[in-house]
Amino acid sequence: MKKIIAIQGAQGSNHHKVALDFYGDAITLKECMSFDALVDSLLDNTAHIGVMAIENTIAGSIIPNYALIDTYNLHITGEEYLNIHHHLMALEGQSIDDIKEVWSHPMALLQCKEFFKKYPKIKLVEDVDTAEVAKRIAKEQLQGIAAIAPSIAAEIFNLAILEDDIQTIKDNATRFVIVQKEAPNNGIDSINKASLKFQLNHKRGSLATILNVLSDCKMNLTKIQSLPVIETPWKYSFFVDVTFNDYQDYKKAESILEIMAEEFKILGTYKNGRG
Amino acid sequence: MKKIIAIQGAQGSNHHKVALDFYGDAITLKECMSFDALVDSLLDNTAHIGVMAIENTIAGSIIPNYALIDTYNLHITGEEYLNIHHHLMALEGQSIDDIKEVWSHPMALLQCKEFFKKYPKIKLVEDVDTAEVAKRIAKEQLQGIAAIAPSIAAEIFNLAILEDDIQTIKDNATRFVIVQKEAPNNGIDSINKASLKFQLNHKRGSLATILNVLSDCKMNLTKIQSLPVIETPWKYSFFVDVTFNDYQDYKKAESILEIMAEEFKILGTYKNGRG
Structure with a gap:
């Protein structure tokens, strides 16, 4: 299956x-x-x-x-x-001068607003999804309409990319x-990253104490984010990502955090997607 | 002036x-x-x-x-x-059964979507701003149109609140x-909170070290957020808020961080808005 x-x-x-x-x-x-x-x-x-x-x-x-x-x-x-990457795409054979309207998700239109200032005749129309517009253009052979979508959409639906990387901020x-739903039993060989969540009272130094433990256990912190626990003043949730070289080091950190932190929870252990 | x-x-x-x-x-x-x-x-x-x-x-x-x-x-x-709080408001004398359309910002409409399921005949129309619609209803005496806005808008524009707190999530x-642009010279009497920013290399324990300093200087952490520095792999910016009882403790922490952290910057010092 x-x-x-x-x-x-x-x-x-x-x-x-x-x-x-x-x-x-x-x-x-x-x-x-x-x-x-x-x-x-x-x-x-x-x-x-x-x-x-x-x-x-x-x-x-x-x-x-x-x-x-x-x-x-x-x-x-x-x-x-x-x-x-946001690319402008349309039916094969169309050029940007043929395009009357661009249909896309409001967020994609917003992120490409600067580009379209050069083409004031093109009307920007809000639609539900970026890639779905690409599909519709191909299926209904819509002339004069362009989509803003990733290059994979152009490949799948046989559209021509009229212009590459039209988003204002190039690094997104x-x-x-x-x-x-269930954690798979994949073994530990490739696992070198974990996402953790815990709560701490607003007691001075409580987060530093936890981070010292992580550091002592050779965990590298790649993300930390505090969120106030709704309806519980002075209590904070922390979402923390760590990377590590040795899974045993991680298990040691996990055991200590289970004891030290409230509401400790492992959101997942997995292979680092970077480097 | x-x-x-x-x-x-x-x-x-x-x-x-x-x-x-x-x-x-x-x-x-x-x-x-x-x-x-x-x-x-x-x-x-x-x-x-x-x-x-x-x-x-x-x-x-x-x-x-x-x-x-x-x-x-x-x-x-x-x-x-x-x-x-999102309130539904319209001209005095109108009841909810008179309302044909609600004009509001897409985000406000989204946050109140559940409420309008009870009123399928009311058409939801996207507009640029929540309060500006309230003003327009009052100015043009628009019958059958309602706005979603805070209660202050009802007061200013003399509108009647048809329904209180129509947002799905009650605690927002x-x-x-x-x-x-310039920091005012207000004196230090009421100042008990600071927003700080600094950068750290991805060296194990570097954040814990800084947080230890803050804790030693009696700073209470109320927010922490890491953001990767764009185009600089393994370098992170941290946005940190601290509260304190004694301004001199804060000045001490500030002096140490100036030496220990890279790109240390004080985004502001001000009076804690909570409690």
């Missing part, structure tokens, strides 16, 4: 690209129109695996997605960092995580 | 409420349609003071606003925490900061 991979958005999206990078094309894709729908499909077992954007260099952490993973006790089992790296 | 206060959004918005809470109503309000426009008005001296949302409990830190403060070397000189606290 093919693995069913739930992605946010449509075929040809960046989420689809991450699914292909991880699992190749022998998969069944389940397109979800929201992150909530994606989580639902994992919980009701209509998908085996989910691909979820979790942070990017423009907007920072996507806190609602952290909350989904935390609330529904999903396991992070992998990660990938992707540089987001996005981190995606692979999430599953 | 009245102080000119730049706010994001229009009169009657939550940003306006914060401006009133801080400076009373003897102010001239400058309505800005984006945070970039707000910063521009400080830089070109067309406004003295800016009010800017910086984080909320639903979405976390508003990283682009941190970037604006950092890039343009603005000073945080105050803060306020506000619980965001937002933190606003007061920003200025």
Whole structure:
């Protein structure tokens, strides 16, 4: 049986690209129109695996997605960092002078606003999804309409890229995580990163104490984020990512944190997507 | 001369409420349609003071606003925490059964989507700003149209609140900061909080070392957030907020951090908006 991979958005999206990078094309894709729908499909077992954007260099952490993973006790089992490129694409044979309208997600239109200042005749129209527009252009052979989507959408739907990298901010790296309802039993060989969550009271030095433990156990901190615990004044949740060389060092840190930190939780252990 | 206060959004918005809470109503309000426009008005001296949302409990830190403060070397000189309430409002004498359309900002519509499921006949129409719609309803005496806005908008524009607190998530606290181009010379009496930024190399234990210093100097950490430094692998920026009882303790911490941390920067010192 093919693995069913739930992605946010449509075929040809960046989420689809991450699914292909991880699992190749022998998969069944389940397109979800929201992150909530994606989580639902994992919980009701209509998908085996989910691909979820979790942070990017423009907007920072996507806190609602952290909350989904935390609330529904999903396991992070992998990660990938992707540089987001917005390309302008249309039917083969069309040039940019033929384009009357661009249909895309409001966020993609916003990120490419500067580019379109050079083309005041092109009308920008909000649509639900970037890649889905590419599909519609191909299927209905729409002349004069362009999509803003990743290059994978041009490949899948046989569209021509009229202009590369039209986003204003050129470096928009996005981190995606692979999430599953149950932690798979993959062995520990390739595991060198962990995502942890814990709570601390607002007592002076409490975080420093925990970070000292992590440092003593040879954990390298790659991310830290505090969030106030809603309705509990002076109590904070911390989301921490660490990388390590030796899994035994990590297990030692884990054992100490279980004792020292409140509400300690392992969101996942997986292979570092960087370097 | 009245102080000119730049706010994001229009009169009657939550940003306006914060401006009133801080400076009373003897102010001239400058309505800005984006945070970039707000910063521009400080830089070109067309406004003295800016009010800017910086984080909320639903979405976390508003990283682009941190970037604006950092890039343009603005000073945080105050803060306020506000619980965001979305109220449905229309002309006096209208009841909810009279309402045919609700015009509001896409984010407000999204946050109140659940409420409108009970009223499928009401059409939701995207508009640029929440409070500006309230103003338009009052000015043009629009029958059958409702706005979603804070209660201050109902007061200012003499509208009737048809339904209180229609947002799905009831606890959406937002933190606003007061920003200025130059740090005012206000004395140190009421100052018990500081926002700091520094960089660290990805060396094991480097953050723990800094947090130990802060703890030794009796600083209480209320927020910590790491952000990768774009285009510099393994280097991280940290945004840290601390509260303290004694300003001299803070000055000591500041002196040590100046020596120990790279690119150390004080984003502002101000009075804690909580408790």
